[in-house]
Amino acid sequence: MVDVSELVARAREGRPRAVARLISLVEGASPQLREVMAALAPLTGGAYVVGLTGSPGVGKSTSTSALVTAYRKAGRRVGVLAVDPSSPFSGGALLGDRVRMSQHASDPGVYIRSMATRGHLGGLAWAAPQAIRVLDAAGCDVILVETVGVGQSEVEIASQADTSVVLLAPGMGDGIQAAKAGILEIGDVYVVNKADREGADATARELNHMLGLGESRAAGDWRPPIVKTVAARGEGTDEVVEALEKHRAWMEEHGALSARRTRRAAREVETIAVTALRERIADLRGDARLEALAGRVVAGDLDPYAAADELIAGVTGNGS
Amino acid sequence: MVDVSELVARAREGRPRAVARLISLVEGASPQLREVMAALAPLTGGAYVVGLTGSPGVGKSTSTSALVTAYRKAGRRVGVLAVDPSSPFSGGALLGDRVRMSQHASDPGVYIRSMATRGHLGGLAWAAPQAIRVLDAAGCDVILVETVGVGQSEVEIASQADTSVVLLAPGMGDGIQAAKAGILEIGDVYVVNKADREGADATARELNHMLGLGESRAAGDWRPPIVKTVAARGEGTDEVVEALEKHRAWMEEHGALSARRTRRAAREVETIAVTALRERIADLRGDARLEALAGRVVAGDLDPYAAADELIAGVTGNGS
Secondary structure, three states, X not given: OOOHHXXXXXXXXXXXXXXXXXXXXXXXXXXXXXXXXXXXXXXXXXXXXXXXXXXXXOOHHHHHXXXXXXXXXXXXXXXXXXXXXXXXOOOOOOOOOOHHHHHHHOOOOEEEEEOOOOOOOOOHHHHHHHHHHHHHHOOOOEEEEEEEOOOHHHHHHHHOOXXXXXXXXXXXXXXXXXXXXXXXXXXXXXXXXXXXXXXXXXXXXXXXXXXXXXXXXXXXXXXXXXXXXXXXXXXOHHHHHHHHHHHHHHHHHOOHHHHHHHHHXXXXXXXXXXXXXXXXXXXXXXXXXXXXXXXXXXXXXXXXXXXXXXXXHHHHOOOO | OOOHHHHHHHHHOOOHHHHHHHHHHHHOOOOOHHHHHHHHHHHOOOOEEEXXXXXXXXXXXXXXXXXXXXXXXXXXOEEEXXXXXXXXXXXXXXXXXXXXXXXXXXOOOEEEEEOOOOOXXXXXXXXXXXXXXXXXXXXXXXXXXXXXXXXXXXXXXXXXXXXXXXXXXXXXXXXXHHHHHOHHHOOOEEEEOOXXXXXXXXXXXXHHHHOOOOOOOOOXXXXXXXXXXXXXXXXXXXXXXXXXXXXXXXXXXXXXXHHHHHHHHHHHHHHHHHHHHHHHHHHOOOOHHHHHHHHHHXXXXXXXXXXXXXXXXXXXXXXX
């Protein structure tokens, strides 16, 4: 068994291997998962969580990398959680020929973690918040969560960030596609990347129109800015950081940050509860208790609802 | 509120409207659902449940109708549950121009119920067994469950019948498609319908080969028969009924019927339990209790697992 408090202490000191070990523990639903989560709880809340999402090809990882560089210049500790299967961050590989990645890989102030989109016990909605929690407790000031804006759970993860950034690129027919995927609704900040390409202004205009940004809004409402960048050259990145800071300040001023975090935690707790109950019930397949209940249902001694009640009582420890 | 015992008594007498009303009550998750299911429990177990599945166009509803005719001639009461969206039985419409359907619609010994494949609270896996239970308690001797062998839940429903019939037709490239859909594994009886068409013998041979029916089996093992029919003219239907009777006799002789029904009931109870727990948790969205727990998680006073434990205790009545 791992000494959890020792591991947490080392992660707090900034040891990357301790952080990696903790994430593995919470990702893999190890027997010590609960112990880890309990140890982390009082240490969380310090990190600002930024979600970055967009269709494949808009330059999400390049933008993420540019943001890492900007935050590192400002002396912040940065965590990156990449759940985009097309990202060079993910798949566990930091390809040597991708200079922009390897530069961060050797920086002790940056934690990079990739997450497979499949194979998790309760799916991404279950695993991502736990990895974020580890990075938070490890002392990251900013956590960048990069997801491809395609699957519903990826969009959901991005939408649950403190600030959600939606990325687009010119000439990809993004307008309609993004609207279909539902990602246009979740942006607090919009970025038109690859702005040196033809059509960048048209994309920004179309976006402005679709978001109704030209219309008047109630005073005090957040008006999502549209920032043009060329992330590969770092152009516009400072403006993105500035937009993120503005949104954060607006959220804090309006009590929206606390409300959003509470909503995120509620969703997290709910997902854990549903996953736990489903597992407990699945564990009973082939179990003598379920078979005995089923036998009574077949015999007509018990209706299936009464049997389900007994099953529920069994898995929740209530009345058993 | 409906007088459930009165309704059940009338259903037992063979009143079609009482049967229809009961199915509506159990399908719609009415507040009286549990009362109905408790009243039905001691009355069930008398019906023999036959699943019919196959790709669209193989003639499932024609075959179902031919079987209804055959069973009615033998004086049996028949229930039909059609969960095939392409079936003329389903969609609530018994089209007047389909003579083979309307003939049964006016027969008081036949109950026909269609079931939408969407919109049910817990899905088909939840709703179909309950409708079967009503038809069983209403005194049906045979219940024919017609499902299109495409979706996983449809295949699952068919596979949970006492006897599963898989239908194919010549020249539809069925072999490979059926194998892909996983429906080839679940047949107790195989029917090659439209056997007057070219390629019927080839389809039967291919099927025979795929199922390994030419290979030797252990004595006492069930060897699924392949029956050729032209259901539109009633040809081969008696042979199908005979095959069904043989399988039933084999099941009873080998204790397999009781084992299969117990497995079906276990799956039903499990589905009800999971659905109930998910609903109870979903009901807490926006509830003060979930929000309070989430607030404590955000504050770092509670980890999300401990919060989920409290949530589970709350929804199961344990410790609350």
